[in-house]
Amino acid sequence: MSSLYDRLGGAKAVDAAVDLFYRKVLADGRIARFFDGVNMEEQIAKQRSFLTMAFGGPNKYSGKDMREAHKRLVAKGLNDSHVDAVIEDLSSTLRQLGVGEKEVSEVAALANSVRNDVLGR
Amino acid sequence: MALLTYREAVIDIESGEDVLSALLRAEVDARHSCRAGVCQSCLHRAVEGQPPPAAQEGLSDAQKSLGYFLACLCRPETPLTIVPAQEAGDRFEVSVQAIDRLAGDVIRLRLEHGPDFSYRPGQFIELIAEDGLGRHYSLASHPEEDSFIELHVRLYPGGRMSGLIAERLAPGRKMHVAGPLGTCIYEGIDPDQPMCLVGSGTGLAPLVGILRDAWRRGHRGSIRLYHGVREPEGLYLHDQLEALASERANFSYVACALSAASPEGGDVAQAVLERENALADTAFFLCGGERLVTRLKRELYMKGASLKQLRSDAFVPAPYQRRGERRPCLQPLPR
Numbered sequence: 001m002s003s004l005y006d007r008l009g010g011a012k013a014v015d016a017a018v019d020l021f022y023r024k025v026l027a028d029g030r031i032a033r034f035f036d037g038v039n040m041e042e043q044i045a046k047q048r049s050f051l052t053m054a055f056g057g058p059n060k061y062s063g064k065d066m067r068e069a070h071k072r073l074v075a076k077g078l079n080d081s082h083v084d085a086v087i088e089d090l091s092s093t094l095r096q097l098g099v100g101e102k103e104v105s106e107v108a109a110l111a112n113s114v115r116n117d118v119l120g121r
Numbered sequence: 122m123a124l125l126t127y128r129e130a131v132i133d134i135e136s137g138e139d140v141l142s143a144l145l146r147a148e149v150d151a152r153h154s155c156r157a158g159v160c161q162s163c164l165h166r167a168v169e170g171q172p173p174p175a176a177q178e179g180l181s182d183a184q185k186s187l188g189y190f191l192a193c194l195c196r197p198e199t200p201l202t203i204v205p206a207q208e209a210g211d212r213f214e215v216s217v218q219a220i221d222r223l224a225g226d227v228i229r230l231r232l233e234h235g236p237d238f239s240y241r242p243g244q245f246i247e248l249i250a251e252d253g254l255g256r257h258y259s260l261a262s263h264p265e266e267d268s269f270i271e272l273h274v275r276l277y278p279g280g281r282m283s284g285l286i287a288e289r290l291a292p293g294r295k296m297h298v299a300g301p302l303g304t305c306i307y308e309g310i311d312p313d314q315p316m317c318l319v320g321s322g323t324g325l326a327p328l329v330g331i332l333r334d335a336w337r338r339g340h341r342g343s344i345r346l347y348h349g350v351r352e353p354e355g356l357y358l359h360d361q362l363e364a365l366a367s368e369r370a371n372f373s374y375v376a377c378a379l380s381a382a383s384p385e386g387g388d389v390a391q392a393v394l395e396r397e398n399a400l401a402d403t404a405f406f407l408c409g410g411e412r413l414v415t416r417l418k419r420e421l422y423m424k425g426a427s428l429k430q431l432r433s434d435a436f437v438p439a440p441y442q443r444r445g446e447r448r449p450c451l452q453p454l455p456r
Contacts (some may be wrong), residue, residue: 014159015179018428026423037139044428048160048161049159052157052159059157071254
């Protein structure tokens with residue numbers, strides 16, 4: 001059976017999802033404040049990396065990088081409820097793109113696998 | 122010729138090796154992170170040679186056409202000379218052809234250049250004076266229609282480059298330019314797609330080049346050009362743009378001056394947000410002050426514009442400019 005990344009459509013799926021996903025995140029009152037004042041271009045590159053990882057694509061995500069990148073946000077109060085919100089936004093993005101429930105839960109599980117690193121635990 | 126040259130240094134690269142690994146092995150401090158073609162932090166630009174298509178995966182059409190590539194995915198088969206993405210590259214000698222005042226504080230500078238210098242309309246250059254002083258300016262000219270390059274310079278009281286241009290520059294004077302830089306060009310656009318060009322102050326300069334390029338390349342879709350300034354005097358191409366709008370059915374020009382006394386009153390960002398519809402299908406070009414560009418880009422995106430179709434070029438004041446990265450804001454931001 002082909003990999004999750006191939007089933008989703010690879011880099012093209014990341015391209016299609018990033019527009020919808022980042023817009024949902026910025027419009028999500030639960031988490032929008034963590035993106036105040038960030039540079040949109042830099043954020044989009046980061047969202048692409050995140051989506052590639054969550055889609056099971058090629059990546060070199062390391063726990064250390066994740067901790068380092070979110071340290072400032074954890075200090076601002078980032079917690080489990082915010083990670084839940086991101087995973088929810090990601091799942092609804094995929095559903096909107098017509099991705100099947102099986103793949104949606106596989107992506108959610110991959111995104112969830114970095115939860116402890118993101119929250120610095 | 123060597124397979125890989127970085128700036129002026131020949132870099133040893135093994136057969137099948139990627140450019141990033143070769144640079145790091147040669148102790149070049151190249152930015153990188155994922156090493157898998159995703160994060161795009163190892164973006165470089167080929168100033169000579171053509172990078173393999175596999176190294177341009179995921180880049181915009183503009184970046185592809187301008188030779189940008191990801192070093193971690195690049196296994197060159199033909200010789201390449203590369204520089205980091207934000208670096209201007211070679212310098213070229215230019216000679217001042219004409220200096221004219223377009224408005225109270227906007228000067229049009231035309232420079233003659235040699236055959237080696239080439240660019241795409243909408244890009245920018247670093248203009249370098251004799252003492253090494255460098256500032257970024259957008260190109261308002263078209264390489265196939267003009268024999269010169271044209272810059273619109275906003276004069277800043279006390280600005281070093283402004284002072285030099287306004288007071289000491291004369292036709293015949295030699296200067297240098299480095300570049301070109303920037304990816305805000307007519308590329309990756311459908312000929313029938315609506316286009317929306319928004320410029321504040323001398324942010325109009327690149328838009329003039331892009332507009333001419335769009336027509337030259339057979340663009341058929343509607344084009345709306347918004348020019349935002351503080352005072353009506355700042356609408357420095359008003360008559361020409363009005364004339365074009367009456368000649369061309371598919372082109373409209375919206376002048377927005379902030380001052381209360383102006384008949385064309387209003388905030389340019391507000392005008393764009395009120396008038397533009399079909400955001401998801403429109404190709405946007407946003408040029409000018411950083412605050413305006415950032416605000417408009419975010420609002421248009423949130424209302425449905427596609428990230429790929431939001432091209433922008435934000436001007437940053439000279440003191441905050443990192444060499445080769447961005448251009449000085451040559452106009453104070455509207456309040």
